[in-house]
Amino acid sequence: MPLSFPNASARPGDAAHIRLGIFRGMSRRRLGVLTLALSMSLVVIHDLPASASTVAQDAAPVFESQKLELTEASLAASAMKVPVAIERDDFSLTYYTPVQWPIDPGTRISSYFGHRASPCPGCSTNHSGVDFTPGAGVPVHAIADGVVVSMPIGGLGTQVVIRHTIDGTTVYSAYGHLQSGSATAVGTRVRMGDVIGRVGNTGMSSGTHLHLSIMVGDWNFIDPLPWMRAHVTEPWG
Numbered sequence: 001m002p003l004s005f006p007n008a009s010a011r012p013g014d015a016a017h018i019r020l021g022i023f024r025g026m027s028r029r030r031l032g033v034l035t036l037a038l039s040m041s042l043v044v045i046h047d048l049p050a051s052a053s054t055v056a057q058d059a060a061p062v063f064e065s066q067k068l069e070l071t072e073a074s075l076a077a078s079a080m081k082v083p084v085a086i087e088r089d090d091f092s093l094t095y096y097t098p099v100q101w102p103i104d105p106g107t108r109i110s111s112y113f114g115h116r117a118s119p120c121p122g123c124s125t126n127h128s129g130v131d132f133t134p135g136a137g138v139p140v141h142a143i144a145d146g147v148v149v150s151m152p153i154g155g156l157g158t159q160v161v162i163r164h165t166i167d168g169t170t171v172y173s174a175y176g177h178l179q180s181g182s183a184t185a186v187g188t189r190v191r192m193g194d195v196i197g198r199v200g201n202t203g204m205s206s207g208t209h210l211h212l213s214i215m216v217g218d219w220n221f222i223d224p225l226p227w228m229r230a231h232v233t234e235p236w237g
């Protein structure tokens with residue numbers, strides 16, 4: 001079976017990633033199609049004895065016995081079909097790391113990623129993230145499992161930076177201007193959805209808001225909004 005792990009950045013400890021490596025690279029739609037196809041194959045194989053037994057006017061107990069045997073057979077058959085499908089169609093399945101929004105995604109946005117007029121003395125003109133204005137004290141949630149690291153970003157005041165492995169790639173999420181004393185300590189392992197701080201107005205800030213930065217790989221700031229929209233797997237609330 002031609003298993004391959006095309007993403008070389010997968011970490012050795014990422015067991016789930018490696019175990020499901022054969023699913024990597026397949027679009028969600030194709031994953032759904034294959035899942036449907038496997039389901040249909042189960043249904044087709046499973047339904048055969050029902051039709052046969054109807055024609056043959058078999059008694060119910062015989063049908064139940066056949067049903068059990070053929071279900072096991074169909075399971076074995078479907079297990080063998082997985083690599084065949086991948087090889088024939090030259091695609092693989094993808095395992096998605098669960099990701100959620102840090103706050104209600106319907107929250108008003110006051111500043112977008114990239115170049116901007118500085119909103120306050122000392123505020124950046126090349127904005128490294130996106131600013132949400134949910135109100136003071138609103139809980140901020142970790143977007144994914146990870147560990148809080150010490151990578152302070154200038155101007156963000158009380159902040160939390162979390163290192164994740166998302167779909168096999170190292171990703172950092174940073175949450176800035178949190179209320180003093182609300183930030184989860186460096187070194188803490190967090191799970192997706194854990195409250196890691198509360199919205200505040202610390203650091204270089206023109207008002208109470210949450211600054212969210214997303215960094216991919218080696219500390220590259222990217223526009224958080226399209227990245228989040230592409231990676232969020234969990235419905236809000």
Ligand SMILES: [Zn+2]
Pocket residue numbers: 111127128129130131210211212
């Ligand atoms: Zn900001």
